[in-house]
Amino acid sequence: MKKLLISKKTKGILGAIAFPIVFIAFWQLFILAGFPSARFLPSPYKVLQKFVILFSDPTYSHNIAVSLQRVMIGFFIGTLAGFIFGLLMGLSKTAEKIFAPFFHAVRQVPMIGWIPLIIMLFGMNELPRVLIISVAAFYPITLNTFSGVRNVPREYLELASVYGYKGLTLIRKIIIPAALPSIATGISLGLAMSWSVLMVAEIFIQTAFGIGTQIQRGRDRFDIALVIAGIITVGVLGYSMTLLVQKIVKAVERGQVISADK
Amino acid sequence: MSNNKGTLEIRNLSKSFIVDNSPLQILNNINLTVTSGSFVSIVGSSGCGKTTLLRIILGLENHYDGEALMDGKQIVGPGTNRGIVFQDHRLLPWLTVGENVAFGLDKLNRKEKKLLVDEHLQLVGLIGFESVYPSQLSGGMAQRVAIARALANKPEMLLLDEPLGALDALTRMYMQKELERLWQLEKITMIMVTHDIEEAIYLSDKVVIMSSRPGIIKQIIDVSSSRPRDRASSEFMQIKAEILEEFHLGTEYTFAYAI
Numbered sequence: 001m002k003k004l005l006i007s008k009k010t011k012g013i014l015g016a017i018a019f020p021i022v023f024i025a026f027w028q029l030f031i032l033a034g035f036p037s038a039r040f041l042p043s044p045y046k047v048l049q050k051f052v053i054l055f056s057d058p059t060y061s062h063n064i065a066v067s068l069q070r071v072m073i074g075f076f077i078g079t080l081a082g083f084i085f086g087l088l089m090g091l092s093k094t095a096e097k098i099f100a101p102f103f104h105a106v107r108q109v110p111m112i113g114w115i116p117l118i119i120m121l122f123g124m125n126e127l128p129r130v131l132i133i134s135v136a137a138f139y140p141i142t143l144n145t146f147s148g149v150r151n152v153p154r155e156y157l158e159l160a161s162v163y164g165y166k167g168l169t170l171i172r173k174i175i176i177p178a179a180l181p182s183i184a185t186g187i188s189l190g191l192a193m194s195w196s197v198l199m200v201a202e203i204f205i206q207t208a209f210g211i212g213t214q215i216q217r218g219r220d221r222f223d224i225a226l227v228i229a230g231i232i233t234v235g236v237l238g239y240s241m242t243l244l245v246q247k248i249v250k251a252v253e254r255g256q257v258i259s260a261d262k
Numbered sequence: 263m264s265n266n267k268g269t270l271e272i273r274n275l276s277k278s279f280i281v282d283n284s285p286l287q288i289l290n291n292i293n294l295t296v297t298s299g300s301f302v303s304i305v306g307s308s309g310c311g312k313t314t315l316l317r318i319i320l321g322l323e324n325h326y327d328g329e330a331l332m333d334g335k336q337i338v339g340p341g342t343n344r345g346i347v348f349q350d351h352r353l354l355p356w357l358t359v360g361e362n363v364a365f366g367l368d369k370l371n372r373k374e375k376k377l378l379v380d381e382h383l384q385l386v387g388l389i390g391f392e393s394v395y396p397s398q399l400s401g402g403m404a405q406r407v408a409i410a411r412a413l414a415n416k417p418e419m420l421l422l423d424e425p426l427g428a429l430d431a432l433t434r435m436y437m438q439k440e441l442e443r444l445w446q447l448e449k450i451t452m453i454m455v456t457h458d459i460e461e462a463i464y465l466s467d468k469v470v471i472m473s474s475r476p477g478i479i480k481q482i483i484d485v486s487s488s489r490p491r492d493r494a495s496s497e498f499m500q501i502k503a504e505i506l507e508e509f510h511l512g513t514e515y516t517f518a519y520a521i
Binding site for chain 2: 161
């Protein structure tokens, strides 16, 4: 039997770029067909040219850096608060009874619904932008930490009580490690949420720098190529971050359950 | 142990659970004496309260009537003088084998911990497996780690809740020999709950037979045959028949005369 000389990894990469190539081809065809509705749509080549300009423009990298920093700060605050709040509600039925209804009601309000209030209260500042991002991360991390803590197997708790583990030691040695896979899922969802509200934060609460700002600026100048370049940047960066977090989550889970076939 | 530790005295013990707002009696007037260094098995069908009895001895069930005395003191909660091996090995998946064995040794320093972990892994024949994770072990190995964890605390009494119930038949027989070896080596009291009558006869000085609803002790059978015991010996078979009779599972010898 002949062996294909393409490695699994190469196959994976080819598979991943096949669709974007087809997509770009259709995009180009669409423009060549000359539909009236496509008259403002720049060609893929024009967007590529825009990227070439952007890569040599220090504002572009600065926009990316500012956005990443903004997400990281907001995400960090949201993670910390969500972890503590989720742990508290998971550990104490009383805390759950007091806070859960309020929490679930508040979380029904989409982030964009808060914007007018937040702008009126805080003005167009960095604080409300970071606040929005942290709240977005806060919800999934709270929920997943809570359910992780609640679902610690009874058997482990029993074992801990046989060995006299109580209070903080119990939390540190049993509850948090047992809840870790669920917490990790919450963190990766939280990061995705932070990243997706970044645009809301940057476009609605105007700011000098950020990828959202770049997109908004493109709109103001009717520079559609700049807008599309901004969207692609958001997608690629967000996807890279998701991949990174997934790697971390997998590493955490591997620490939990090492697959037997390894 | 030569110091006569590890004795158990249960007097007029009864236990009820509240089910749908009415009490359901699980154990009724249990009386049992376990001497230091003996091996006692509790057998009975599902729901006879044998696991509840073991949980009371372990200290996980604190509300009961009557007395449960460990070395003369009323049992009010878990303690380091009693170790436990559950049916599921209950090793923590995020800890290595070594860390699992050291789970009950939190108060010791690293050096003391390592010494005890090595000693007990050696004891169960798993030296060299310290840094392996539980999911990489077979069922029998995992259960041996669980035994090492229970013994590392140097308990005076080891409680075994169907410890071999989840293992295949051959591993199970091998582990029965292992348990006997450990019991003879450590010279501590062992109380085992099991479904397996042969296992109980093979290992025990005393087989406690319970029946259900509410759980009572029906009969206590002394097994005094010399060790290691031969499962095929007539003495072994006779004790087995006697126990099966208690469960109304004795053979009616109809076919024996049919020839």
